[in-house]
Amino acid sequence: MDKLSRIAWLYVGAVLAAAVVVLAKGPFTGLNWSQIGVLGLLLVACESSATLLNARGLAWSANTMASLAAVVLCGPVGAALVSCGTLLGVRRGPSAVQRLFNTAMYVLSAYLAGWTFLAFGGHAGTPGPSSFPGLIGPFAAAAVVHVAVNFMLLDGVFWLTREPGGAAARVGLDFKLWLTDLGYGAFGVLIAALWSVLGPFTPVLVLIPVFVARWAVAQFAAQQRAYEATVSALCQAVETKDFYTRGHSERVSRGAVLIASEIGMRPERVGAIRYAGMLHDVGKLGVPTSVLQKRSSLTDDEYAAVQLHPMRGLDMVREIGFLDEALAGIMHHHERIDGRGYPMGLAGDEIREFARVLAVADAFDAMTSDRSYRGARPVPEAVAELRKWAGKQFDPAFVDAFVAAIERDGWTAPEPAPAEEPLRTIESL
Amino acid sequence: MAGRWYEPRGLPRHALDSGHWLLVAFAGLLLIWSVAQTAVSGVNDIHAALAFGALIAFGELLRLNLPGDREAAPIATAGAMAYALLLRIGNDPVRPGPAQVIAVTAVAMIVGALPHLAVGRPARLAAMSARLVAVACVAATFRPLANAGLIGGRWWSELPVMLGLIIVAWFLESVVSALIRTDALRTRFGVALSDEMRVQFAIAAATGASALLITFAAEVMGLAAVAVFAAPLLVTQVALRRYAGIRATYLQTVRALARVTEIGGYVETGHSARVSRLAVAIGRELGMPEAALLELEYAALMHDIGQLSLRDPVPGGATVLVAPEEQRRIAEYGAEVIQQARVLDSVADIVRRQSDPCRPADRSQPPPLSSRIIRAANAYDDLVGSSTDASRAAEAVARLRLGTASEYDPGVVDALSNLVMPAA
Numbered sequence: 001m002d003k004l005s006r007i008a009w010l011y012v013g014a015v016l017a018a019a020v021v022v023l024a025k026g027p028f029t030g031l032n033w034s035q036i037g038v039l040g041l042l043l044v045a046c047e048s049s050a051t052l053l054n055a056r057g058l059a060w061s062a063n064t065m066a067s068l069a070a071v072v073l074c075g076p077v078g079a080a081l082v083s084c085g086t087l088l089g090v091r092r093g094p095s096a097v098q099r100l101f102n103t104a105m106y107v108l109s110a111y112l113a114g115w116t117f118l119a120f121g122g123h124a125g126t127p128g129p130s131s132f133p134g135l136i137g138p139f140a141a142a143a144v145v146h147v148a149v150n151f152m153l154l155d156g157v158f159w160l161t162r163e164p165g166g167a168a169a170r171v172g173l174d175f176k177l178w179l180t181d182l183g184y185g186a187f188g189v190l191i192a193a194l195w196s197v198l199g200p201f202t203p204v205l206v207l208i209p210v211f212v213a214r215w216a217v218a219q220f221a222a223q224q225r226a227y228e229a230t231v232s233a234l235c236q237a238v239e240t241k242d243f244y245t246r247g248h249s250e251r252v253s254r255g256a257v258l259i260a261s262e263i264g265m266r267p268e269r270v271g272a273i274r275y276a277g278m279l280h281d282v283g284k285l286g287v288p289t290s291v292l293q294k295r296s297s298l299t300d301d302e303y304a305a306v307q308l309h310p311m312r313g314l315d316m317v318r319e320i321g322f323l324d325e326a327l328a329g330i331m332h333h334h335e336r337i338d339g340r341g342y343p344m345g346l347a348g349d350e351i352r353e354f355a356r357v358l359a360v361a362d363a364f365d366a367m368t369s370d371r372s373y374r375g376a377r378p379v380p381e382a383v384a385e386l387r388k389w390a391g392k393q394f395d396p397a398f399v400d401a402f403v404a405a406i407e408r409d410g411w412t413a414p415e416p417a418p419a420e421e422p423l424r425t426i427e428s429l
Numbered sequence: 430m431a432g433r434w435y436e437p438r439g440l441p442r443h444a445l446d447s448g449h450w451l452l453v454a455f456a457g458l459l460l461i462w463s464v465a466q467t468a469v470s471g472v473n474d475i476h477a478a479l480a481f482g483a484l485i486a487f488g489e490l491l492r493l494n495l496p497g498d499r500e501a502a503p504i505a506t507a508g509a510m511a512y513a514l515l516l517r518i519g520n521d522p523v524r525p526g527p528a529q530v531i532a533v534t535a536v537a538m539i540v541g542a543l544p545h546l547a548v549g550r551p552a553r554l555a556a557m558s559a560r561l562v563a564v565a566c567v568a569a570t571f572r573p574l575a576n577a578g579l580i581g582g583r584w585w586s587e588l589p590v591m592l593g594l595i596i597v598a599w600f601l602e603s604v605v606s607a608l609i610r611t612d613a614l615r616t617r618f619g620v621a622l623s624d625e626m627r628v629q630f631a632i633a634a635a636t637g638a639s640a641l642l643i644t645f646a647a648e649v650m651g652l653a654a655v656a657v658f659a660a661p662l663l664v665t666q667v668a669l670r671r672y673a674g675i676r677a678t679y680l681q682t683v684r685a686l687a688r689v690t691e692i693g694g695y696v697e698t699g700h701s702a703r704v705s706r707l708a709v710a711i712g713r714e715l716g717m718p719e720a721a722l723l724e725l726e727y728a729a730l731m732h733d734i735g736q737l738s739l740r741d742p743v744p745g746g747a748t749v750l751v752a753p754e755e756q757r758r759i760a761e762y763g764a765e766v767i768q769q770a771r772v773l774d775s776v777a778d779i780v781r782r783q784s785d786p787c788r789p790a791d792r793s794q795p796p797p798l799s800s801r802i803i804r805a806a807n808a809y810d811d812l813v814g815s816s817t818d819a820s821r822a823a824e825a826v827a828r829l830r831l832g833t834a835s836e837y838d839p840g841v842v843d844a845l846s847n848l849v850m851p852a853a
Contacts, residue, residue, distance in 0.1 A: 127649070128649070129519055129520065129648070129649055129650075129651075132649070132650055132653075190642075190646070190657065190658070193646065193649045193650055194642070194645055194646055194649065196649060197584055197645045197646075197648050197649060198584045198588075198645050199584060199585075201584060201585075201588065205638050205641055205642055205645075206638075206642065208634055208635060208637075208638035209635040209638050209639050209642070209658075209661035209662060209665070210661050212631050212632070212634060212635035212661075212665055213635070213661045213662075213664040213665040213668065215631055216631070216664075216665045216666075216668035216669045216672065217664070217668040219668070219669075219672050220668045220669075220671045220672040220675065223672055223675045223676055223679070224675055225772070226679070226770070226772035226773075227675055227678065227679045227682070229769075229770040229771055229772050230679065230682070230683065230770040230772065230773060231682060231686075232769075232770070233766060233767065233769040233770035234682075234683075234686045234689075234731075234734070234766070234770075236766070236769060237689075237734055237737050237766040238686075238689055238737065282686070282689060283692075285689045285692050285693040285737075312692060315692070316685055316686070316688055316689065316692055317682075317685050317686075318685075319681055319684065319685050320678065320681045320682050320685050
């Protein structure tokens, strides 16, 4: 929301105005101000712990929980007042306009949810044991309205501020986020239910497990990122041996993921093939550097040494627990559909899917980058070559998937290699 | 696969430790006593007993392995604590005796453990016993007071007592677990306790809060509260399970990739694994906390990764025989590689300074303890290799001792010598 068009300004202005009208209209009679204060604090806590969802600064927070609790406990006007806490959230990132818009958005969603709750027969106030299960129906309606209004207002902004020409980019928010929001919203009714026994201490107690759950999810995500970064750094270290293959594993990994996504593999398998791509050539470590960097054609013995690398790679990564399918990919990425590949000479469907995917990505990157014995070929020429060998060397289905993917998303071929820099050597021995 | 502890030659691993069995025996007695007592006096409110028993069994079924070879069952613990602290369901007071709470918990834990046994995963008796003892401590203190009507009727009088008991129980469980670890892993008790509490803190907070929520929500929502308030714990648990999984994979991957230097012919087979095992054992002997031990393990596994930059491998990979200047360049290059991951900066730092002498000639900052440990462990392994000859080990230690004036840290060499020559 950095540079807003005039129409986007109008939209934001209209949302703000509507929120101000709601807040000014009242009525303010019969409101329990200390309760509103406590719930407001809860909302500030939720807003302050928002998690960033994407690079554009879209963040998600558990505000729904607090404002829906307020819907039950304080009614529509009280809920709107509680939602003003969004303005006070302690977090870096949102600009003043964003903060104002977010606040107005939550005020309107809470207000409308509050009226929905009353319209479906709910009574605002602290529920007792007799309120259940009668309260569930009206609350569910209120929760759906809250989430729907919230997302519609937000989608409006995304629609008005979308980049021109970027039609392929998704502007909306996905369904999963809807569900997450509803799930957190359900805690609103729990807070309201506990208010009669625990009073203002309720939010504190409810927040602890919720925050720990979010902490655990964040820990997992951080560890996953750390893991990927480490694997990629170690693969680069392996590549320093062979000057010409720098970045090769990274690109093969990217190509394999393109194919895997294109043919609709499940996300866990896409993750596994990403690692398989990164690690597919680790076995080259066992091949003497002089052979890898040789400029002329290889002797039979040297060729045999090169052919051993998939097996050596398998030996090295065998112990990594998660890589079951990936192991097959690493072992067989030089097999050919017609059975003339190595190390086993498997043919057709005998070759595991991962290996057939890796073979396409590997060959394509090899063709489009420099090698010690020849220069890089342009992408269209490499595509023609893939098509020519489809059915003989490659699985035609994966060639088609790869070509379709790079025609749509493009392919970044490596920079041409600069003059050769020698590897470090030990002279002092 | 590297073992959890270093196994000094000729000395059997700490045999079955007495503390472990004492704890299990105590829990067993608790089980027998509580079941007998409940059978005699009859069950108070069978519905509540069944509902909480089901939650505990479910939680035990979903028990969780945490990093550092620990076990937790947050949902089971929350359920058991809530049952121990339960005052009312709806408007009716509930008064199970302490024996009933312990019996329900123990039986439900066993029921929840059965499916694990059926598929061949052994139960960890010590961890289960520690959990049961913590619950028993809360039940034995709180139930007599509550059943006599001594706990007030409002949340501000009930909550502090409950909160205090939960914290005491958590502390007790940590102490018991730390004692077991001290016994089994040769760590120091203080270090083990602080590790234990650090690892468990967030889960314990969520578990305790959930227990209180279930207790109080039962007053408004009846037994439905039991299921509803376990939901956030379930989310936590799923995330933690995946976290533990990726952490294990991480270690396996670093172990596997650390072997690139072996396969490339740069170092002797098994060198990185041996050095890391020895280094971690030394670190533990010196009382390093768990987080630092993990970094030490990573650094030790990858300490030779810098050799990949050499066109020709060092003969036998023995960096101890290479000129100091070259050693430093290899270390520097290895650190560069690790730094590219951007998440292992302290590991990179340890690797960078692994070849610095312990007392630098220019009186600059000495290298971190982990670097000094790796330096000694690496030198020892370069001299001894995979040999199991005791005289060769003694010679190597003697040679390291000669270098303690400037090169090697005397404390580290002492610890190393204790580990490799236990009889001496």
